Amino acid sequence: MATAEELRSATEESTSRTVTVNGLRIHYNEVGSGEPVLCIHGGGPGATGWSNFKQNITDLANDNRMLMLDMPGWGRSEYPDTTDEWLGWMSGILEGFLDALGIDKVDIVGNSMGGQAGLKLALLHPERVKHLVLIGSQPTNAITIQAQPLEALNNIVKYYGGEGPTLEKMQRLAESLVFDASRITKETVKERYDASTTPEALEQIGRRIKQPRADLYFELEKNTVPTLIVWGIEDKGGALEVGLLMLRRFQNARMHIFQRCGHWAQVEHRDEFDELVLNFFKS
Numbered sequence: 001m002a003t004a005e006e007l008r009s010a011t012e013e014s015t016s017r018t019v020t021v022n023g024l025r026i027h028y029n030e031v032g033s034g035e036p037v038l039c040i041h042g043g044g045p046g047a048t049g050w051s052n053f054k055q056n057i058t059d060l061a062n063d064n065r066m067l068m069l070d071m072p073g074w075g076r077s078e079y080p081d082t083t084d085e086w087l088g089w090m091s092g093i094l095e096g097f098l099d100a101l102g103i104d105k106v107d108i109v110g111n112s113m114g115g116q117a118g119l120k121l122a123l124l125h126p127e128r129v130k131h132l133v134l135i136g137s138q139p140t141n142a143i144t145i146q147a148q149p150l151e152a153l154n155n156i157v158k159y160y161g162g163e164g165p166t167l168e169k170m171q172r173l174a175e176s177l178v179f180d181a182s183r184i185t186k187e188t189v190k191e192r193y194d195a196s197t198t199p200e201a202l203e204q205i206g207r208r209i210k211q212p213r214a215d216l217y218f219e220l221e222k223n224t225v226p227t228l229i230v231w232g233i234e235d236k237g238g239a240l241e242v243g244l245l246m247l248r249r250f251q252n253a254r255m256h257i258f259q260r261c262g263h264w265a266q267v268e269h270r271d272e273f274d275e276l277v278l279n280f281f282k283s
Helices: 004-008 049-060 086-100 113-124 151-159 167-176 186-196 199-208 217-222 240-249 270-281
Strands: 016-021 024-031 035-040 064-069 106-111 129-135 227-232 253-258
Touching (some): 004 049, 024 049, 024 086, 035 049, 035 086, 035 113, 049 064, 049 186, 049 270, 086 113, 106 113, 113 129, 129 270, 151 167, 167 186, 217 240, 227 240, 227 270, 240 253, 253 270
Parallel strands (some): 035 064, 035 106, 106 129, 129 227, 227 253
Antiparallel strands (some): 016 024, 024 064
């Protein structure tokens, strides 16, 4: 077990790892030891496993082996030129990642699009997933009540358009993902902007948009994995109604809604979020 000082001093560089999965170079960060916890970031420009979950290390990696994955096409993970349906394809990447690391079964924490990938793995291979935590994940657009305008999703769509990525666009995007914009520091904006403008990122964005993504509406009731659905009441990147739909449809689910919270509950309410998740893993 890592000491508290080792967890606090962990850096992106010191925890950086790579592994080959289905012929692709997949990058991830690894901290701690014990039961594996796989953290999967969202789909916004510049997102990485490290940037989405680094603030949770001291709690989640205290007694666990915390794995922060860069999905293919984000961070330093390769992305192929493919038109395969994304969720099914990505679940294969996750399964291959677990195989490569010798992990039979894992707890998954997925933010937004990363949670959708984790859900698809749970649907296809429930024997590989012990617990599933979904943070503002929207695996279906089939809702009967339209939530507030999803400003964050619009900012994501527009980010690479027009004049291309800029720091101002990244600032606007990051602020739309949280309730309290003062949480977004210049360092956060620069970190995500730099990750969104690497040669690999600029090349891969054109490839990623060619992949269709299935709507999981008719599969929701098949999810048997114990699932914790986490939402921010002010989320501008995912409709709360979808979270409530999953709560009704999943076979074993519970939900926690944070006040004064946007799309990044793991950032905006870190301490309470970490306690909630760790207690859920013990259930």
